[in-house]
Amino acid sequence: MPAEATEGTPCWADATFTDLEGAKRFYGELLGWTFGDTLAEYGNYTQAYVDGKAVAALMPPGPGQMPPGWCLYLASPDAEATASKIRGAGGTLLVEPMRVGEFGTMVLAADPGGVTFGVWQPGTHKGFEARTVPGAFNWAEVFTRAPERADAFFPEVFGYGVQRMTDDGVDFTLYDLGADPVLGRMRMTDDFPPEVPPYMNVYFTVDDCDAAVEKATSMGATLRFGPMTIPFGRFAALTDPEGAPFSLIDNGTTGGEMPTLERVS
Structure with a gap:
């Protein structure tokens, strides 16, 4: 347990x-x-x-x-x-x-x-019994049109520290507890249709992102972004056949330079 x-x-x-x-x-x-x-x-x-x-x-x-x-x-x-x-x-x-x-x-x-x-x-249910292995939860990010409000709210409630990515082209912050990253926060740009509400983007681990995307779309999912390789893995964002957003990531395929983060709080 x-x-x-x-x-x-x-x-x-x-x-x-x-x-x-x-x-x-x-x-x-x-x-x-x-x-x-x-x-x-x-x-x-x-x-x-x-x-x-x-x-x-x-x-x-x-x-x-x-x-x-x-x-x-x-x-x-x-x-x-x-x-x-x-x-x-x-x-x-x-x-x-x-x-x-x-x-x-x-x-x-x-x-x-x-x-x-x-x-x-x-109580008796402690939560995830496995993480980051194929099929299990990997990571999550707050996707929001109100980033400043999220960056105030979540640290106030849960005591997170906040680091901000220094890339001017991406409005992304990382919430952490000491040395442990906990959640990301991403600003929703105009690329998101206005009817898409803000949401918590949940990532699941896969062995091969491209193959998983092909399988997902063959079963009725819609590819929204990617696959794209970043320093943390190769990932893609999708919506499932009922329209629920989720993401897939393969941590074994990496590329690019690690982003620079500056401590905000």
């Missing part, structure tokens, strides 16, 4: 889909996921596994829930206290702290720019 994640670190990801079986087929084929039993008492919540280790979950939307999409959860030792910080920093609570049986306590929230994310206080 994994140790409890440090406060503010990504600890889990799940997604809602109107066609749950279709989503299971898509991500199962693409990322090699197998699936556990559907938990009817928890809204047909279905965990996904890689080599027997929990890596994500899928579920159908409940009444009035948002469109299909991925939700990243950030760890908290006290969901009530984190919810209070979210309110104090100008965020919105979409779901107040809610006990989920013995598994833990969840919060759903949005930052001042409208980026939706979750908070998870673990």
Whole structure:
């Protein structure tokens, strides 16, 4: 069983889909996921596994829930206290702290720019049982049209340090906890259609980005950007057959110079 994640670190990801079986087929084929039993008492919540280790979950939307999409959860030792910080920093609570049986306590929230994310206080469910291996969570970035507000909000709530990329052509910051990078923050440019809302971009690990993109698009996904090679890997951004954005990255294929970051806070 994994140790409890440090406060503010990504600890889990799940997604809602109107066609749950279709989503299971898509991500199962693409990322090699197998699936556990559907938990009817928890809204047909279905965990996904890689080599027997929990890596994500899928579920159908409940009444009035948002469109299909991925939700990243950030760890908290006290969901009530984190919810209070979210309110104090100008965020919105979409779901107040809610006990989920013995598994833990969840919060759903949005930052001042409208980026939706979750908070998870673990009980028996500690979160990701595998990371960065093929099929598992790799990285995440806040995609927002209100970067200044995000850069104030997330550090206030979770105590992140902030580093800014010095490249004038890219508005990107890195949130960290000491020496550990936690999240990225990217400004959404005019290349994003106005109907695309701000979101948390979740990256999953693959062995071969190009091959994975080809497989994804053959199953109905849409390629939005890439594949592109950067110092951290070769990645691509897509939307799945229901329109949920996600990204794929192969950390074994790298290129280019490491970006220069300057400490902001």
